[in-house]
Amino acid sequence: MNLKLALPNGRIAKVSAHFPYEDSPIGYRVLYKQPASSGKTAIVVGMADGGEPMPELLFPDRRPLTSEKHIRALIDVSRAYAMNPWSLLYELLPSAFCWKEEEFVKVSDKKPLSLDRRSLEIISYVSKKRRKLENLEKRFGKGIVQKLIDMGFLVPFKEWAMPDVSLKAYRLAVKTQEALDRVKKSRRREELVRLIGYLSGVVYATEEELRAEGFSVRDVTNLTKRGLLAVMEEAPHWLSVNPNSLLKSERAVLYKTLGKNHLILGEWKGLLERLKHLLEHVLRLGKSALVFCEGVNLIKSLYSELKVFLGNNLLRVSSLESSKELIGRWFTAQEKNSVVLGSRLSLLLPQRDLGLIVCFCESEPKLKGIVDIRNYLFTLAKYHGADFLLFDTLPPMELYVKGDLWDWELSPPTCEVEVLDRESSQVLSERTVELIKNHLKEENLFLVNKVGYGYAYCKRCGYIAQCPVCGSFLTLRVERSEVFCNSCSYKGQALCPECGGPLVELGFGIDKAVDEVFKLFGSRENFHFDTIPRLGRKYDNVFVLHADNILSVPWYDSLERYFSYLWRSACIAERRLVVQTALKDNPVLEHLKNLDWEGFYKEEISRRQEERLPPFTKIIKVRLKTFPRDTFRDLPVDVSLRHTPKGEEALIKFDRKLTKRVLQTLYKLKPLDLQVV
Template sequence: MEDLFAHSYPGTSAKTLFADVILPVPIPKWFTYKVEREFQDRIGIGYRVMVRFGNTKILTGIVARVHQKAPEAYLAKPLLDVLDDFPVVNALQIKFWNWMASYYCCHIGEVMHAALPSGLKLSTESRVQVHPDFDPEAPGFPMDERELLVLETLAKHDEMKVEQFEQLLPGKISHKIIKSLLTKGAVLLYESVREKYSPKTEQRIRLAQQYLAEKGLLQELFAQLKGKQKQEEVLLKYLQVLPVFQKPEQNTGGIVKSVLIDHGCSPSSIDTLVKKGILEAFKVTISRFDELETGQDQVELSPLQQQTLEEIQRQFQEKQTLLLQGITGSGKTEIYIQLIKEVLESGSQVLLLLPEIALTTHLVFRLKKVFGSKMGVFHSKYSDNERVEVWQGVLSGRFNFIIGVRSSLFLPFDSLGLVIVDEEHEPSYKQFDPAPRFQARDAAIMLAWMHQAKTLLGSATPAFESFYNAQTGKYGYVSLEKRYGNAELPYFHLADILADKKKNLLKLDFTRILREKIQEALNKQEQVLIFQNRRGYAPYLSCEECGWIPECEHCDVSLTYHQYQEELRCHYCGFKEKLPKACPACGSHKITTVGVGTERIEENLSLLFPEARIARMDLDTTRSKYGYQRILEDFGAGNVDILVGTQMITKGLDFDKVSLVGVVDADRILYFPDFRSGERAFQQITQVAGRAGRREKTGDVVIQTRRPDQLIFRQIMAGDYRGFYQQELRERKQFFYPPFVKNIKITTKHKDVKTAEQAALHLKNLLASIEAKKILLGPEKSLIGKIKNLYLFELWIKLEKSVSVQEQFKVQLMEAIRTLQGDRKFRPVRFLIDVDPF
């Protein structure tokens, strides 16, 4: 394995070479292919190759190693093609993929599939053409009208996609007709392979060079065009927009064709001048991203921020990872900017991780002013082509600074100097499905270590694991405990839902104090944020007569009512059905909503405050690429008085006019069945409270609860993170929870409930024999026992924190699962391993 990351083998063209290729399949090994002579000078680590996998599949693979040893177990197939002129993946990335596969108990092919943008993978599509030996005049099989229609259409084209025939013939009939024509030997069906990525181009126009060489030729040209007014207008407009005689070099680049059209020139006249050779048409590849100048905005630090920055720099000399705990509104972003500037000036790269796209909209605009076009943005709302351009921008050095969500960890960095993980406590950093089920914060620390870079974790309410590591000296630690400028911390109010209900003061789910505070803010023309971590109109419907509750046909969950679409929807599998007019169980029309979602809160607010302009920000309203941006721009411009939202509104938003934050149902977060529920409640409520009163004004926060006597609410109101941490830590130590143990959750999934349970039981028995300090819990039916018609059982492992013990245990765990999958009975069972589950 010593030549694992050797790049190439010069001077070996006379020898037979083989390439170990990583393929995007869930199989725990590389695949060896023979390198034909024509590719031997063009291949190395990190090149994309096209290979045949099995009998029919064509896949994109990444070369992990080039060597001269043929595989012993099988005859190596030849590579079909090398797709690149230079590597698109570097050796450090492959090393990172290997670590991720090992740590998170998955296969490197699954990591590669997650890492590469879709635009860098080949796609195959079925195409049809007329068989070259087919003679329509020859006697043979009779053709019906639909088959003749297909053949007539194909006669007009060299080839067509299978999908295109669906426009000719309805539904599944087109596939039957093509199958029939295949049987009769009239057509050929084949797979066409194409690259998904295509660069963005624009059509440009320029004056033919000979007319610049001699001015006399141009005068003759205008004489020839006399009477041809539209063509003359095109030429005059070109010379007006681009003064090529004063600056001849500008003619080479020409102007965009649409500019002439926008100035009133006729497209057909432009084309005529091109045909005559007077103008030249050509295409240029352009970026999909706007070019901005660097340094439009300068950042000045307060004395406290400068002191914090110097302390971070001092601790970075001794520690590779550092936790910055800064209260909401303390100005962590300004400190990030100074650190990023210093690293970029040293010639290294920087990655700033954010938990969700919602944050990128607000921060990108601000950071673009400082870093201009040297900064790239990478997130899932980008198109395939845009993501490939960012990837190539990092490869080429165009982007030295990337701001993005967890997937940006996979970009081809080669000289990272700093990784910043903002809001590092956020559960959004956890990838749940599909594999790899990684924690982006932890993976970022490992990525930085591989690059010998520094990692800065930033949060007002750090994750317990991070704070524990800082307190025990594994990480450095710096705190920032004052808000930036003269901003004051908000004033908290606890609203007792049950007390107001008894006194008949609860109206449409809002307590008296929250209604009064909203009205007060509206009177002052200030803005309000209302937080409820549940989308939809209501969690579920129920019949008042018999108690019937509509449930998903494929999952063990009730259907959520969405009023705007007038439908019931499953948030796990996407199943939908129309709202019933009567109870299907007893026929009663007394069907009522139970619980509160963001849709219902939006409606209730419009009834309570009809004069207010209200908007909603949740998964349903932000599905489009610019959904977040539009809502936040409206809110920032003052076009929205009240913004209702899920956890999206708790992160990083900074608006001057927000004076009130309302938490509709704090109990929903606090009493969720998870050992982290207290930690989550403290973090979410503290974060959303931080949006209130961000400048000189003191804001208000109203927390609605049925249990105002809970200690955690007093700790949140006092900002007593350390007190809450110490209390929770004692309980976690007593009952063996992180940060004192390593948690691994294994879920078995199968369409038969007994098979799923038996697979989990057999696995537990195999794991019990492994020598390690551990606690095995379960198997138990999952909290949601059935999803998409598959039954789920969970097995939890609490493992000692020794790195060597964990590594050995994971190897034996994977071996135990392979043993079970060798049993015919358990072969169809899916085993999902989640290391560090949230």
């Protein structure tokens, strides 16, 4: 059988081999090895008209790793963005399936006589278990290891190995207040306080999740060594079940049949109840469903709510699972109708009789900063003939413009909204302090749209200091002696990169807000802090202490992002939303107070249409070493350039129909960074 294999480097190999199963080979994993090279994982993506004979090609799985429909959807979306589909394929493939052939060493039968102490140490080390040759050479030195191989004391051999993706999770080992007290004098106090606050809210978190949230391995190790964090090799699944969800609420029985494209909008409880009904309905029809979430926090929350009433029909496929669990659930989903709750690790999973795809839109999830995952899921739904649903607090602006093509459902927030004036020097206004005092025993969430302690401001230059590496605004640490960059992780002394003068604090971040609230009210288990409003649960009161800085970045969608931040905050507030602002006269806030999202959308769309901005045009941000001025001489595009320490940044605006041609032109220039808006 002649097969077309997609390789990890984005290339295609054509081979002729025996396929051991009766069904189609497309989607199966292959352990592919060429002479004089190490083996690697490949995926069968089609049939070839010929190929290199490989009679010993290995197929390690009895079922396909993905389906032809998934591959076709990936090809379609890749073409729209002028990208290589096979590089996207391996971007989505979980590392647990990416096996490769590696070189190991073991001890031979030859007796180690007349060897020096160092050589005996190496042989003793290897005798305990097989060792990777590369790691052994790093530990003891390449020369001595190779000498022991040449002398016949060590024997090299090759073997297929699966990457080590075993699960390691962390939880607080002491009470939150004790942990906070014990890090008060730490040099990295603000990072440790944020890490402790995060873990107190989520109960436990995996190593991968902590890295994704911006926490450093050094801080995690620091708290673990000091006994403030406990390490769990396997996440306790019983912690994922929320006891409150055992109380079944009364639910309406009849819901209208969904169209092919559907938007479910509104506050958290409404979204959750609607999702439960839809999943119950699709399973009753003998179909399967995929529920995609980008964030691990939301996956945890949904799992605790859905597990109680879906039971074994719910399969979670995300970074929360060990490699053994992920592989088991991957193939279980092909054997029975089920609901897969997954992150991007689940996007190639070939479910049985897929009838519904749900996408929770916490952000704009993209592959390689270019391909919108929602477009891929929409295309996948078409190939399966499945219903496609977007769950969000607000509709994406682009879909609102195309409203006639989508069915809508809306359960708007019902909380009371109060907008308060805040002086620039204040963290908490007098009215905010009064409201907190009146509701001390309720569940309160405090939001500040900035990490760290505050912006780093240079009085001599008169503006916020910018990162010398990427140009983003710098953030001052709590001890005022260092600054850091949220975008590129740059760190340095609290001195202006331009004039060398001292930097002082301007505004405030989440760490300063934590300090201020704790100073006035003490540390409380019912006080929660975050930088963004996350779906997953509701709070009695949500206090947006500072989000005006969203408007400080002059970008076409700043108003939309500001309104969306506040609206999402309202969607997780049970009783009241309190917004502190220095911009009380901003018309956006009037729409918020009236819970009038559609009024805001109509005004914003009218402005963008007049100024030829997305969604009526397309924008690409690209960074190159140098940008040739004649790049688009044959295309009607608008280009704005600026110089940065890392090259030239170009902002390119053009008609949406030209997207593919513009991308093809840019790829030839080998950009350092590229983002499609």
